[in-house]
Each structure stands twice: as structure tokens, then as C-alpha cells.
Amino acid sequence: QQQVKQSPQSLIVQKGGISIINCAYENTAFDYFPWYQQFPGKGPALLIAIRPDVSEKKEGRFTISFNKSAKQFSLHIMDSQPGDSATYFCAASGGATNKLIFGTGTLLAVQP
Amino acid sequence: DVKVTQSSRYLVKRTGEKVFLECVQDMDHENMFWYRQDPGLGLRLIYFSYDVKMKEKGDIPEGYSVSREKKERFSLILESASTNQTSMYLCASSSQRETSVFYGEETQYFGPGTRLLVL
Numbered sequence A: 001q002q003q004v005k006q007s008p009q010s011l012i013v014q015k016g017g018i019s020i021i022n023c024a025y026e027n028t029a030f031d032y033f034p035w036y037q038q039f040p041g042k043g044p045a046l047l048i049a050i051r052p053d054v055s056e057k058k059e060g061r062f063t064i065s066f067n068k069s070a071k072q073f074s075l076h077i078m079d080s081q082p083g084d085s086a087t088y089f090c091a092a093s094g095g096a097t098n099k100l101i102f103g104t105g106t107l108l109a110v111q112p
Numbered sequence B: 001d002v003k004v005t006q007s008s009r010y011l012v013k014r015t016g017e018k019v020f021l022e023c024v025q026d027m028d029h030e031n032m033f034w035y036r037q038d039p040g041l042g043l044r045l046i047y048f049s050y051d052v053k054m055k056e057k058g059d060i061p062e063g064y065s066v067s068r069e070k071k072e073r074f075s076l077i078l079e080s081a082s083t084n085q086t087s088m089y090l091c092a093s094s095s096q097r098e099t100s101v102f103y104g105e106e107t108q109y110f111g112p113g114t115r116l117l118v119l
Helices: none
Strands: A004-007 A010-014 A019-025 A030-038 A045-050 A056-059 A062-067 A072-077 A086-094 A106-111 B004-006 B010-013 B019-025 B031-038 B042-049 B064-070 B073-078 B087-094 B114-118
Touching: A004 A086, A010 A019, A019 A030, A019 A086, A019 A106, A030 A062, A045 A056, A045 A062, A045 A072, A072 A086, B004 B087, B010 B019, B019 B031, B019 B087, B019 B114, B031 B064, B031 B073, B042 B064, B042 B073, B073 B087
Parallel strands: A010 A106, B010 B114
Antiparallel strands: A004 A019, A019 A072, A030 A045, A030 A086, A056 A062, A062 A072, A086 A106, B004 B019, B019 B073, B031 B042, B031 B087, B064 B073, B087 B114
């Protein structure tokens, strides 16, 4: 029940295309859903996050879509650029804990 | 600027050695975390601490211990390193959830990682 399932494991997108990464969770106590971006040789860094009181959050080219009834959330990267090539992790947390449960990661390659 | 630093970027150790990984944060955060990152497995929580001298086991604590004597410093200890502990180790910190007034304060900030090779 603590798992966050992430797909796909890897993704290749052409420059200018849309990248979509999906995550699903089971624990209905989760109330915070961040996405982290990790470049090679660096630690993950927060990209964008959402709480379940909204169905969508947009920051520039990055959008989180959240479906509470389906217990799914996804990251959309519009107009994908080679500089977006990185590993993306979804995560979830909730209740009194400060722990994040991470997905297994998606390696995104944006081809020029 | 927010900063989490880790004592080493790369380490090579022998099987059976005692290994210390150090993490320091300058944000006065209550929470600190140690993860290991392996391909296809994502980030798995080893231990975390929500206060000085307090610690809780994460999902994979076996073979590890931790120490938090000061608020800014969190150490991960491999008591007797084994080859299956070869991995990338990431430290993170965050503010306490229940004191978070503004959205985003529970963000975890990560260090650059320590790549450990156990031979």
C-alpha cells in the first residue's frame, strides 16, 4: 500500500514533442505529490508538486495532472527540449509522516 | 541558497571495512534522510531522523546505522561493508511537516550523492 508505481522506465521523445510520465498509488492518506528531476552526477531536485485539492498544476512547460478517484497522477512536459533529458521521479507522502515514497524513475531522452 | 553537502563524491572500500558517509545541511531543517539509489529500483529510504539523536528505520535499514549528534549533521554508517552495498547514496533534508505553513516547505533537498564501490 506504500508503493508508488511509475511508468515508463525509459522514454525517448523528439525535440518539441510532449513527454508523459505516469504514476499510480494505493494509499489514500497521501496528500502531497511531488516530481523530482535528476541530472547525471547530481542529486534529485524538486520540479513541481501538487496537492489533491486541484486536478492540475502548471509551471511553465511542466504540468501535473491529478486524478484522485483513479489514484493516478502524471507529468507532462510540453515542447520537450534536449535540456530536459534527465531522470524523473514521482513521489507521494501523507499523514503525519515526512517520508516520501518514490517511484522507480523514468529516464527521459529528448532527441534534437 | 539551500545547501546539502556530502563528504565524498566517490568512495572505494574493501569488504568488511567500516564506512562513514557524512551529510551536512545549512537550512536548519529538522528532518534528514539517507537513501540509496539503484538502477530500476528508484530511491529507497534507509534511515531518517526528525530531531537530534532521534532516528527511525526506513525501508532497507539492514546493514546500516546512523548518527545525528547535531541538527545539521547526519551520518550513515556501514558497519561491515559488503559488495551488495555498492550503490549511490543520497542525503536529503526537509522542514518538519506539521510546522509547514506554506506550500512546498516539506520539500526534500538532496545532496549531490556519494557513489560507493565495495570491492
